[in-house]
Amino acid sequence: MGRIGETDLLDRLAPSGRGTWIVQLGLGLLATAMAIGLRTAIDSFAPAAGPFVLGFPAILIATLFGRWQAGLLTGVLTLLYSWYFVLPVRHTLALKSPDETARLALAAINYLAVIVIAELFRRAVRRASDERDREIAERDLFLEEFDHRVKNNFTLVAALLDMQRRRAREAETQAALSSALARVDSIARAHRHLYRGAAASHGAVDMAVYLEELSAALADALFLRGAITLDCACDHGAIPRDRAVSIGLIVNELVTNAAKHAFAGRESGRIEVRFEATPQGWRLVVRDDGVGMPADARPRKDGGLGQKLIDGFVRQARGTATTETGPGGTVVTVVLEA
Incomplete structure (x- = not known):
């Protein structure tokens, strides 16, 4: 009902304000014609039954869509029609008895009451709609500023x-700062892809589009050109934004690790990112055909910061991760519940 109250045909058909009365006249006549058509159908099997009943929905519709003027016109026309064609003394405005006079007056009063109530309801819904639109506009502005x-x-x-990395003299410090810088870039990249002003209000992300864009950005950032390639193939699916961020950060960590360590001593290689729908939910697979992970670098409970970050992102994404590695490469599979 609230959506009906928001539909003001005058704003759509006469946005400049000119011709408003023409639109209201048309709506009033249309609502009246509908009521008369139904009245004619009813008279074919129940003559004179409820002579004023059909005026109520006609007035309600006309008022909600065309304001009180259209409702008033509909009320007058339907009242005159019922008076002239439906009441016992047909084809005349003469009334049969004082009871008919009271009946006609009561119908007119009820028609006016419907017009007043419908108009008040329409105005209340319109005010609420305008307030909602204003709040949405303010929120979008806030999101853009944020x-x-x-x-x-x-x-x-x-x-x-x-700057600190460039000033550092120790190689270990430079490496630590470079790692921190890469992770900041990762989070910033996720923000650029997923938090885009008003678009952030949708709350869900198409993972195929997101991961393909992320993979392209990673390939550029990691200088994966020529012999080392990064391929991405993902199924389309809407994932809540915050969960998508965690999945994107998992991909970022795994691809970055593969690019840095999987192809030591080699000039060529391939990294694959797959995101697939399963009956239980989703499956993320990051695979490389590198040299594999040495035994002392494989995932363990007391692993380094990179592994702890991956484990944390996997938990945030509501998933479980498994790693298979060997001389033919490394495959990390993350199973995500629906």
């Missing part, structure tokens, strides 16, 4: 880390 500030903060943090 998005802008977050981007600036990511840029500032990345610049500070990069």
